[in-house]
Amino acid sequence: MADPRVRTAPGVPGALAGRRVLEVGDEKGMYAGKLLADLGADVIRVERPGGDAARGLPPLLRGAPAPGASVPFFYLNAGKRGVTLDLEHPRARELFLRLAGGADVVIESLPAGGLDALGLGFGALRATRPELVLVSLSGFGRSGPRRGFATSDLVAAALGGLLQVTGEAEDPPVMLAGMQACAAGSLVAAAGALVALLHARRSGRGQHVDVSLQESAAALGHICGAPKWLDDGIVPRRAGSGLFASVPSGAYACRDGLAYLMVNRPAHWTALARWVAGATGVQEILDPMFEGPSSARLPYRELVDLWVAELAARFDVAGFCREGQERHLAVTPLQGAAAVARDPQLAARGFFVDVAQPGGGSLRLAGAPYRLSATPWRVQRPAPAPGEHNAELLGGELGLGADELGALARAEVV
């Protein structure tokens, strides 16, 4: 059952073993299917013949000219199977509906209303199987005055309120790496699918799950959102590394790099104040006026920052983090990708997994975001080549003969 192209512990079925998911659309929803696939679901990505445009998303894997050489495509689709169908063609739509009839969930991120226009909307899908769950991931949801707006990860992060509070005060608002608005929307889509599946298991009825990237982003950033503003009238803005409500917090310069320190609890402040006083001789920091929750220190942010900076400058990053953690203070290094790739904590937990790449060799992929004790997280296979599973799914399962499949392929229906 284990794919020899993936070097992970084989064997135990995942939590979602037996669940089948069809996925169609652009890169915005790919992480949703990946989450479900790595939990054991059989996720089938439906692409247009020859493969979706997302297979060309830069950067490309070196020395691998084949379609599927895109780094984003490879990571976000590892674990899935792939079929190709030209949904503009009636025969392909019929095959899609037959595949949907054997699935538990369809996840789509086509342009708003795209599935309906193809005659593959929720009504048509539900007719194939009453328990079916359809998840539509779109920029703004399927209702409301802006349902037809065009979107992107950046635009969703902007309208969801994330950009305004990310980056330096003197710079323009800036996005996060990793298409984080799409990641949030995909996580919400996966969760919505699973809630609907649990409900369908009891009720026998599926439903349409209508996920908005803007709402997913606004929910993720709610600490800086509308309800807080309604409460206190403060509009949060970009402020560099320090969190506006926590004093001290921020990235401080050690001798060889930056470390992040944050104090939230009164006991943590006491430990930090003693450390600063002991190491730097600054006794004023022990004044009781600074004690208590962060709010007590909000008026003294600049002064406290100076003292912490003086402390941090005496250490290298590793020493500052070690001594801080020994005092139960939240002090961590600022790491780039290379430092993450060799982080001993991740190594001890076996975070990275090796997956074969097209054209030979293997690639190290970021691994499990969670550990399930009875049903281990697992990458089931490398990302599929275009139409890699046409024969086993359209032929083997739906019963198309080799001749018919060949004819459909020549007509570019599959």
Add this chain to the structure above:
Amino acid sequence: MPGGALAGLRVLELTAAMAGPWIGRFLAWCGAEVIRIESREHPDVVRQYVPPRAPERGVQPELSPWFAEWNAGKRFVALDLRRPEAVALALRLASISDVVIENFSAGAVERLGLGYEDLRRARPDLVFLSTSGLGDTGPCRSHVTWGPNVEALSGLAALSGFPGRPGAFTQYAHPDGIGALHGLVAVLAALDHRARTGKGQAIDLSQYEATAATLGVELLELAVGGEEPPRPGNRSRAAAPQGVYRCAGEDRWCAVTVADDEAWRALCGVIGRTEWEADPCLATREGRLAHADALDAGIEAWTAARPAEEAMARLQAAGVAAGVVQTAADLARDPQLAARGFYEEVEHLRAGCAVVTGVPLGLTGTPGQSGRAGGRVGEDNEYVLVGLLGLGRDELRRLEALGAVQPPDPR
């Protein structure tokens, strides 16, 4: 089915701050009964709230808007878990629960006798989620972290931001939310597994790993190329031009993504740059990427002359992805969010009513609902201990006298 998609499910929380409670918040919205154990000795950091508009009132444990955000719709029981009688009550609560979520400091629930091995004896098919900064195993498992620490640790900050500028941090503790959403997915998948097999399990969630998983493309780029991926600022290698452009007014901006050649021609039309549209050097994404600085300057010359809302409306009308960089105040009056009823008004036990951020699950067949906010520590002792566990009132008074159960402060 009345009461939401997860009606009948019971969840017990040993949680504080956001990362744990926000998971239960989603489940409560879906109709699950969510019970949080708290104590006076270890108050949730978010209950240490001093209202910025009235600091003279001091700490107001029920009034934090964040406390409402993370706990609307839950029940609150107050137990002093240093007492064996209280631990026994917690075990009885676990025995009638389907899910337990904990995010106490490393090793704390085990020391209390409320770790997974203890709880599964009380409830063999329990789904148990432990969420922490760095996970329950490994040399750094006991490290203390908050959400922003994980932005630093995971590469998120260093990989984000403008070239030559500091790595970008958020003001909203991004990994707290990302970790919680991953935790939610894991719990739901484990419930589906339990429904099929009858078996529960323990889930170990590391915010660090969950955040790193969302950076899988950047981490793979490093593995392939051997070099640190460049900081992108607001640019994309897949779409050009893309940026955040200054608009009229103080700190007003509009984000724009030109996704393809069709959107490029539309952009040129809207901003009156017919010479760009005619320029073959700019007809392809690669060509536009090579001239990104000049294009950004030209687009900003147009946006800077008008309000962000106008820039967005005119670009969207032509099919170009564009969006105002919204503030908290903008979100409160966003017509799209309002039309979809995203923000919810709920009953607040202290303040009368409160607005909370919606839960974006989009369940059109079984729409969820946010419940009441502003519960005190121990608000629902009677409901939980008498109503659910069947304790007699005399027994409750005895446990209160012992200090195992802590009655709520009078209103």
